[in-house]
Amino acid sequence: MLDKRSEALLRIVNKECLEGSYKVLEVDDLIRLMPKKYKVDYETISQLMGYLKAGEYVSVKYCDNEVFCVSPLPRGRRVFEVELEDKKNNKKRKLKGFLLLAFYLLLIFGVSLVAAYVSKFI
Numbered sequence: 001m002l003d004k005r006s007e008a009l010l011r012i013v014n015k016e017c018l019e020g021s022y023k024v025l026e027v028d029d030l031i032r033l034m035p036k037k038y039k040v041d042y043e044t045i046s047q048l049m050g051y052l053k054a055g056e057y058v059s060v061k062y063c064d065n066e067v068f069c070v071s072p073l074p075r076g077r078r079v080f081e082v083e084l085e086d087k088k089n090n091k092k093r094k095l096k097g098f099l100l101l102a103f104y105l106l107l108i109f110g111v112s113l114v115a116a117y118v119s120k121f122i
Helices: 004-016 027-033 042-054 074-119
Strands: 023-026 058-063 067-072
Touching: 004 023, 004 027, 004 042, 004 067, 004 074, 023 027, 027 042, 027 067, 042 058, 042 067
Parallel strands: none
Antiparallel strands: 023 067, 058 067
């Protein structure tokens, strides 16, 4: 399971490596793209990248004090693909629930309207 900082770094790597190939990312850019609330520096980025590499979320071809050459692995991409699928499913589920509720309300309204109309003749 990923913590918030690792997840944020993995999001950046996925966004930067859209084709899925290796890309050279500068540490300064990674620090700038990370949310300010995490207050990351080179050491933190290095530790997070090591954690992502150990968990097989990313592949690190090489790294030094200024750059990382990384590529997201299928496991790293899947984390966000599942998240997108869940969001789509939640929207569909909410829409189905709304339509079902509207149908039942119309049915109840129709039945009460017919009952009121029939009660006039009885």
